[in-house]
Each structure stands twice: as structure tokens, then as C-alpha cells.
Amino acid sequence: GGIITQTPKFLIGQEGQKLTLKCQQNFNHDTMYWYRQDSGKGLRLIYYSITENDLQKGDLSEGYDASREKKSSFSLTVTSAQKNEMAVFLCASSDTNQDTQYFGPGTRLLVL
Amino acid sequence: GDQVEQSPSALSLHEGTDSALRCNFTTTMRSVQWFRQNSRGSLISLFYLASGTKENGRLKSAFDSKERRYSTLHIRDAQLEDSGTYFCAAEAGGGSGNKLIFGTGTLLSVKP
Numbered sequence: 001g002g003i004i005t006q007t008p009k010f011l012i013g014q015e016g017q018k019l020t021l022k023c024q025q026n027f028n029h030d031t032m033y034w035y036r037q038d039s040g041k042g043l044r045l046i047y048y049s050i051t052e053n054d055l056q057k058g059d060l061s062e063g064y065d066a067s068r069e070k071k072s073s074f075s076l077t078v079t080s081a082q083k084n085e086m087a088v089f090l091c092a093s094s095d096t097n098q099d100t101q102y103f104g105p106g107t108r109l110l111v112l
Numbered sequence: 113g114d115q116v117e118q119s120p121s122a123l124s125l126h127e128g129t130d131s132a133l134r135c136n137f138t139t140t141m142r143s144v145q146w147f148r149q150n151s152r153g154s155l156i157s158l159f160y161l162a163s164g165t166k167e168n169g170r171l172k173s174a175f176d177s178k179e180r181r182y183s184t185l186h187i188r189d190a191q192l193e194d195s196g197t198y199f200c201a202a203e204a205g206g207g208s209g210n211k212l213i214f215g216t217g218t219l220l221s222v223k224p
Contacts, residue, residue, distance in 0.1 A: 035214075042118075042199055042214035058211070088153055100145065101201075101212060103155040 002027035004104035019078040023091030032074035033092040118215030125190045133185040135200035144183040
């Protein structure tokens with residue numbers, strides 16, 4: 001088994017601020033993902049990475065940067081927080097030979 | 113773009129009853145995954161299917177193997193702990209990474 005940890009659990013920022021969310025996994029999975037979930041809605045893909053130092057844009061990449069510093073970690077940066085950036089950000093990982101994605105507990109972002 | 117249509121959006125069941133959730137896909141999908149999200153926001157993977165059916169306790173999922181354009185999740189003998197939001201997510205295939213397209217979720221409430 002393995003685990004995905006996300007930090008922080010809650011993040012409060014100011015409008016216009018640059019905010020970074022972190023994700024770690026010990027599954028030794030190749031692929032990692034960042035999703036955004038707005039209240040009462042499904043998940044939308046922001047960025048994903050198929051290996052260390054790789055970065056691929058998802059459907060919602062504008063306004064975000066990401067970095068796959070090493071295989072086990074994938075960080076997401078909100079480049080300039082906006083009032084409508086109140087959402088839950090979920091990190092996931094998968095092994096390229098198996099297709100199931102495993103999710104972290106999420107980071108809840110609130111912009112004041 | 114490719115879409116996942118999930119129904120119903122909300123469902124209220126009495127304990128002990130059966131029901132089914134459904135996801136329709138606007139195009140042929142390679143695989144489908146079903147998740148349950150609890151009140152704290154954690155996403156738990158229930159099933160991953162590339163074809164056919166899978167069963168786990170009171171839950172059973174099926175993925176249309178012919179045209180690969182819909183999937184169902186059956187809940188038998190619903191219990192209070194089944195309450196939560198259920199998401200299906202489908203993978204269109206092609207390209208790199210396991211990009212999932214999420215449905216908008218079914219909010220299930222099981223009552224005594």
C-alpha cells in the first residue's frame with residue numbers, strides 16, 4: 001500500500017497572492033495529477049506529469065504553474081489568486097502499467 | 113470536447129433499498145473509474161473497469177463492452193454509510209498519461 005499526502009490541508013490567501021500547494025506520494029507511481037473541484041461539481045484536470053521533470057497541461061491550466069521536482073512530489077502554484085479561486089485541489093497518482101488513480105485528501109483554498 | 117454525463121444528480125434512498133447510477137459518454141471510452149467522496153472530501157476509488165463487470169460487497173459496476181459509451185454502478189441493500197457523492201470518471205485513451213474526464217457527481221443520501 002501507499003499514501004498520498006497534501007499540504008497544507010487548508011490555505012487562506014489574499015487576492016493577487018502567489019500560493020503553492022504540495023503533494024507527495026510513496027506508491028512509486030510514475031504519473032501524478034492535479035485536479036480542481038468546485039463546490040458541488042466534478043473534478044477538472046489542471047496539470048499532470050508522467051515522469052520527473054515532465055509537465056503536461058490539462059483542461060484548466062491557465063492561471064496555474066506546476067513542478068515535478070522528483071518522482072514522489074508534484075507541486076501546484078496558483079500564480080495570482082482570484083476571488084473565485086475557492087475550491088478544493090486534489091492530487092492523484094497512478095502507475096503507468098495500471099490505470100487506477102489514487103487521490104490525496106485535498107487542499108481547501110479560500111481567497112479573501 | 114469529450115463529456116461524461118452522470119445521472120441522477122441527487123438520489124435519496126431508504127435503508128435496505130436498491131438503486132443504480134449511470135454515466136453516459138459522448139464518445140467511446142477506454143476505461144471507467146467510480147469514486148465515492150465522503151463529507152470530508154476524501155475520494156475513495158470503488159472500481160476501475162476496462163470492460164465487463166466488477167462486484168464488491170453490495171456494490172456492482174458494469175462497463176458497456178460493445179460500444180464503451182456508458183457505465184453503471186448498482187447499490188444493493190443501501191446502508192447509511194453509503195451516503196456521499198459518487199463520481200464516475202472515464203479515460204478516453206490515446207496520448208500520454210491517464211487523463212480522466214469526471215462526471216458532475218451523484219449526491220446520495222441514505223435515510224433510515
